[in-house]
Amino acid sequence: MDVYEDLIRERAAGRPCALATIVAVQGSIPSHASAKMVVHEDGSIVGTVGGGPAEAEVILAAREVLTTGKPKMISFALHEDPRLDSGMVCGGSLDVYVEPIVPAPVVHLFGAGHVGLVTARMARLSGHDTVIVDDRPEFANAERFPDAKLILSGSFEESMARLTPDRRAMVVIATRCHELDGQVLRWALGTEAGYIGMIGSKRKILTVFARLQGEGVPAAAFERVHAPIGLDIGAETPEEIAVSVVAEMIAWRRGAAGVRPIMRNMATLAERSRHKEAS
Secondary structure, eight states, X not given: OOXXXXXXXXXXXXXXXXXXXXXXXXXXXXXXXXXXXXXXTTSOEEEOSSOXXXXXXXXXXXXXXXXXXXXXXXXXXXXXXXXXXXXXXXXXXXXXXXXXXXXXXXXXXXXXXXXXXXXXXXXXXXXXXXXXXXXXXXXXXXXXXXXXXXXXXXXXXXXHHHOOOOTTOEEEEOOSSHHHHHHHHHHHHTXXXXXXXXXXXXXXXXXXXXXXXXXTOOGGGGGGEESSOSBSSOOXXXXXXXXXXXXXXXXXXXXXXXXXXXXSOHHHHHHHHHHHHHO
């Protein structure tokens, strides 16, 4: 398959990959200037940058780039390391630029009320795709969410059955009641979603925690959950809450250190609450 066709196919499927391109050449190399190669997450490739040990190193670098999200330049001096030219005695040198080709991160937003509406807008402005889920068609519709990738307005059970968030996906829970929040959270914990956050007061968070723990969800599972969701910026209005929530999602996505969440995770909140009650 052609490199460009493969890139289009992978992007349409929402799968990340890396693109390696020869950007500089001196002397003779076992390929041609501007040769390209796509490297998939599983290490499989389309195209080539010359084969042999040098290409194997490019594949390793590509998989690293997919993990870090940061591009990388690799230089090979074949005349200095004959091992790299596969015995072809090319003797040249080349630079290979490896860049991540990553689809827009997807935010699965449960709850299409006012906070959900402004959070979806903020998420879109910061480069996220949005999936809107609510069981009220008058809230979850294309008129209110014209830029959404997908809008689901059936029952929450039906909508959740249609969704399979991967490890790069984010789930934001902002429904209209504790019961629905707990239902969605239980489902989210069974997915691969890398980020799970729930809006609400600490009392509400603890109520949902206790209910799910009573249903058999282990306490350790809640260490994945950002709740109460958002960064600690003193947010009060729906718009400010949306900024706080999306900022935390960006920090998670970028691996930013030093940001101060409202609460490290849901399990931490429950543990602190138990200590207060005991003292």
